[in-house]
Amino acid sequence: MTSPELEQLIQLLRKLPGLGPRSARRAALYLIKRREAVMLPLADALVRAAARIRPCSTCGNLDTIDPCAICADPERDPATICVVEEVADLWALERAGGYRGRYHVLGGMLSAIDGIGPEDLAIATLIARARALSDGEVILATNATVEGQTTAHYLSDALTATGVRLSRLAHGVPVGGELDYLDDGTLAAALSARRPI
Amino acid sequence: MTSPELEQLIQLLRKLPGLGPRSARRAALYLIKRREAVMLPLADALVRAAARIRPCSTCGNLDTIDPCAICADPERDPATICVVEEVADLWALERAGGYRGRYHVLGGMLSAIDGIGPEDLAIATLIARARALSDGEVILATNATVEGQTTAHYLSDALTATGVRLSRLAHGVPVGGELDYLDDGTLAAALSARRPI
Numbered sequence: 001m002t003s004p005e006l007e008q009l010i011q012l013l014r015k016l017p018g019l020g021p022r023s024a025r026r027a028a029l030y031l032i033k034r035r036e037a038v039m040l041p042l043a044d045a046l047v048r049a050a051a052r053i054r055p056c057s058t059c060g061n062l063d064t065i066d067p068c069a070i071c072a073d074p075e076r077d078p079a080t081i082c083v084v085e086e087v088a089d090l091w092a093l094e095r096a097g098g099y100r101g102r103y104h105v106l107g108g109m110l111s112a113i114d115g116i117g118p119e120d121l122a123i124a125t126l127i128a129r130a131r132a133l134s135d136g137e138v139i140l141a142t143n144a145t146v147e148g149q150t151t152a153h154y155l156s157d158a159l160t161a162t163g164v165r166l167s168r169l170a171h172g173v174p175v176g177g178e179l180d181y182l183d184d185g186t187l188a189a190a191l192s193a194r195r196p197i
Numbered sequence: 198m199t200s201p202e203l204e205q206l207i208q209l210l211r212k213l214p215g216l217g218p219r220s221a222r223r224a225a226l227y228l229i230k231r232r233e234a235v236m237l238p239l240a241d242a243l244v245r246a247a248a249r250i251r252p253c254s255t256c257g258n259l260d261t262i263d264p265c266a267i268c269a270d271p272e273r274d275p276a277t278i279c280v281v282e283e284v285a286d287l288w289a290l291e292r293a294g295g296y297r298g299r300y301h302v303l304g305g306m307l308s309a310i311d312g313i314g315p316e317d318l319a320i321a322t323l324i325a326r327a328r329a330l331s332d333g334e335v336i337l338a339t340n341a342t343v344e345g346q347t348t349a350h351y352l353s354d355a356l357t358a359t360g361v362r363l364s365r366l367a368h369g370v371p372v373g374g375e376l377d378y379l380d381d382g383t384l385a386a387a388l389s390a391r392r393p394i
Contacts, residue, residue, distance in 0.1 A: 002288065003261045005249050009242040015235050016216075016224040023215035028246075029284055030214050032259055035247050038212050043243035045206040046228065050236045052202050053229055062229055064200045087226055091199065 006032075058129075060105030060122055062087050070102055077101045079136040081129060083155065085109055085143055093141065101139070104129065109147035110154055118154065126155070130162040137165040144171065203229075255326070257302030257319055259284050267299055274298045276333040278326060280352065282306055282340055290338065298336070301326065306344035307351055315351065323352070327359040334362040341368065 014024040031039040056068035063069055080101025084090050090103050106121045130138055140155055142148035156166050171189035211221040228236040253265035260266055277298025281287050287300050303318045327335055337352055339345035353363050368386035
């Protein structure tokens, strides 16, 4: 019933994660109402980002320069590499602040169900980077999911030969979290990793 | 931390209804990964829709032609006008099927709180259209919210002088709805509007 131009816009918006059919239609109407303020700037931002944003050839972070701003930053410790699943996880760690090392984006997680093996992830480049470190540390910051933990196990096996120090993120009670609402696994992990005051 | 190009894309995506900060970031990463398949086609669809989609000068529907495809369709009864709040409501009625009249999009609802008065909505053009009908019907299909019902009251007062027949959508049990989960207002309305079998 809608015109093909509008229908195609809605179909493309629907592909975005987080937008279902109804919200894609609402988003299209929102855009049409804000042609100059949002719709055309968004089109422009898409074209410019598509032309300029590329994965960093060292760490896999997205940036307009290669190596990326983090890999190129002389203030950041080149001997500490934090391994994450996706660029979104890198952003989350950067937002949290405090980390002054570098990153390595795997581009996914090992998953037998989805047929994702080590050769599908940026693991060979990680091993090469780890091997080049002298007295370095690799922090495995994979997600605390089954796939994330499987990948961390695989990586710790693969990286042991490089002689690098290995660590992983601590499990525990989230800051602001109430014990009564925590799952048993997290609570047990927090208890066994308790620290003297 | 992210590049300005990526940051701007995320800021614009955040403006879309249904996308919060996190989902806007995820959407941006999704798009970068699907540059050729989604990102550039979306930019193209935005530019083309922005250039070609306009509100119908008769009914307010969005289309590339004016009058819109519904107003221009000789098969659709010009003597029946269904009044809706937004184009999304028109689409919902079209998806439901069965309606063969025309529409009138108000562009909002009367709201004292938001300072939206009759002059902010397409009410003058509705009265003019209703006046031009001979033996016509205006269906008030405003939302069943306080603002929607206020607007329907206002419109029924304003349209009485035009001599047009007025009707509104039926209230009742949604198809597939369970009585136990219905609010009392709907159940009372369904009971008082009961129909002989």
